[in-house]
Amino acid sequence: MNWLNMRVRSLREEAAGILGIELRPAEDVPLAWHWEPGAHVDIRLESGLVRQYSLTNLAGEGCVRLAVKQEETSRGGSRWLHERLRIGSRLEVGAPRNMFPLRDGQGEVLLVAAGIGITPLLAMYRQCRRDARPARLLYFTRSPAHAAFADELAGDASARLVHGLDGAGVMARLRAELPAWRPGATLYTCGPEPFMATVLEQAEAAGWPAEALFQEHFQAPSGEVVTPSAGLELVLARSGRSVQVGEGETLVDAAARAGVAIPTSCGMGMCGCCLTRVLAGTPEHRDQFLSDAERDSGEWLLPCVSGCRSGRLELDC
Ligand code: FES
Known part of the structure; x- marks a missing residue:
């Protein structure tokens, strides 16, 4: 880093x-x-x-x-x-890293934020304005007092701030506000996990294809951060060490117990800091970082959250 x-x-x-x-x-x-x-x-x-x-x-x-x-x-x-x-x-x-990029092109951009989820979407909105790319921002907050950047967005016809709705109200508003998909259009959402799930569900119902929908994860979805199977044999090839993974331990913890420090940052499978090459074994990916192709290759793993489907895992560290 x-x-x-x-x-x-x-x-x-x-x-x-x-x-x-x-x-x-x-x-x-x-x-x-x-x-x-x-x-x-x-x-x-x-x-x-x-x-x-x-x-x-x-x-x-x-x-x-x-x-x-x-x-x-x-x-x-x-x-x-x-x-x-x-x-x-x-x-x-x-240094900045980007796991939630705005896709290139001139297609319409729809940004749907809730709460502090406005932060990456505001940057995208500003970029679209700068590039004269068509963009709309829909921003849900608890109350007007909880709306960040309200001064900048006030009076902007392409930005809609919505306050104080419950779950059913949010769903109804999304149903009313989400346009039908047009070729080239992309939608980005950021906010609490249930909010993003609702946005994606409503967008799909409005005919948006999955490849036009993008969401940001501020934290790993609940329930996804689990520990690797206890009893797994972890081999740290470059260091010439091996260790049995204990109950409740991550692969990073087990490696540290064997005297091998794998650098970490987020500890949630999001930042890529702990990315490690797999030399043998079948990874069980639980991160938010790798692409589907990288996962399928079995060549890389994020040991801060991921596990292993085989009884032995050999890592290049
Ligand atoms: S420490 Fe961030 S992905 Fe592992």
Whole structure:
């Protein structure tokens, strides 16, 4: 991972419970990163925790901008940022990576966000506006006070903000707002998993093909992060070590017990930091990172979450 020391240049309350953060290189050098909308960065917190946040701004502004929601169930990431960050604070920031890119072309773009899911979609919306590409944004929030970037979106005929609906209301509104699919059109959604599932379901009902639908995962879907089968023999070929995977252990944990540190970042199968080559064995993929083709090849695995279908797994580490 390519880490850069950055300094907080400004903080702003974007909406109730959402903190806007502008970061610039700490050493006053130009920011050399380029990224496409949908990209995120890793932020390494004082405690060593690493968290991913979408970039809300486009490349070329000399800074990165994030919007962080204070999660009620925060394990220290968003809470620390909200409570401890000050103008001038330093943070280590990983180079942008993009697992949720806006597809090329001039086809119409439909963006459907809920809550803090607005962050990657706002960058996509800004890019479309800049490129004069047709785009519509539909943004669901709990109340007007919870709507981030409302000043920018107010009065924009292509952006619709919807507040305070329950599940049935969201579904009815989607049914009313989602147009029938037209060739070249793509739809991107980001928000809580059940919300995205509803969006995709309603889009499919409106005739959108699966290949035109894209969703962002802020966290691995519930129930998908499971541990590999206990008793699996894990062979770490380059280090010449092997270890039995214990009950409740990830492959990364088991390797660490054998003295082999596999680098990790998100620990949720999302960032690709722990990507490792498989030399033997049949991986059971549980990540959100690999493409279907990479999974089918059996050549790579994300050991922070994935397991193995065979009794023995040999990794190149
Ligand atoms: S640490 Fe992020 S995918 Fe494994």
